[in-house]
Amino acid sequence: METVFTIEVMPDDLDLLNHVNNGVYVSYLEHARMNWFDQMGIDIKGMVSKKLGIMVRRLEINYIKEAILGDKLQIKTKPARLGHTSFTFEQKISNDQGDLITEATAVIVMIDLNERRSITVIDEIGQYFIAAPTATS
Template sequence: MKTAIQIEVRPTEIDVMGHVNNAKYLEYMEWSREDWYNRVGLPFDVFTEMNVGTVTVNININYRKEARLGQKLTISTEPVRKGRTSFVLKHEIVNEQEELVADAEVISCTIDLKARKAVPLPDELAKHFT
């Protein structure tokens, strides 16, 4: 399932170059990822009840076009692939002209919250990667 959120670039997200600071794109993607989890029925408390957490272990991001103050951006999230204990979500950020601003693949791992060790993906999560 592909999901998307929309945001408007705020003054606090702009750097000295007059465009969105590179670190803010990661925040936008995190917000979209959280929305994806919620919309597929896996909010934080559901993972906690399973004694499972998700940990980001790698982000490969491409900055394609600058975003500026006041622009409306759409950030999408979709499942790409899964392994035994890890999974990949793809993010795309597009502007109002449908131009690709940034894209990334985020690799996350599922861990046992008490042991803090990797565990296999729960079926509730794995089923979203067909």
């Protein structure tokens, strides 16, 4: 299920060129992913209390167009792929005129917080993702 998270560009988000700093997009994307979990009813804090966690393994961002002060950005977050110990989100950021600003792919790993190692993605999360094809012999 795809979700949409809206955020407005604030003065602290800008760099010396008066557009959103590239690092700020990482925060925008993170907020949108956390919103996705909330919308799916997945309690991340509850997982942590059970010593389960998630962490970003890889984040690829394609910056297409600048965002400026006052822009209202819509961030679409969509589950894309389920691996054994990881899952992938596809995200797109558009401005209020509908222009595509940024595209991103985030690979997230499921971890055991006691062992500090990757584990199988729990069903509570995995049910929303399309399983990756498996290799055949």
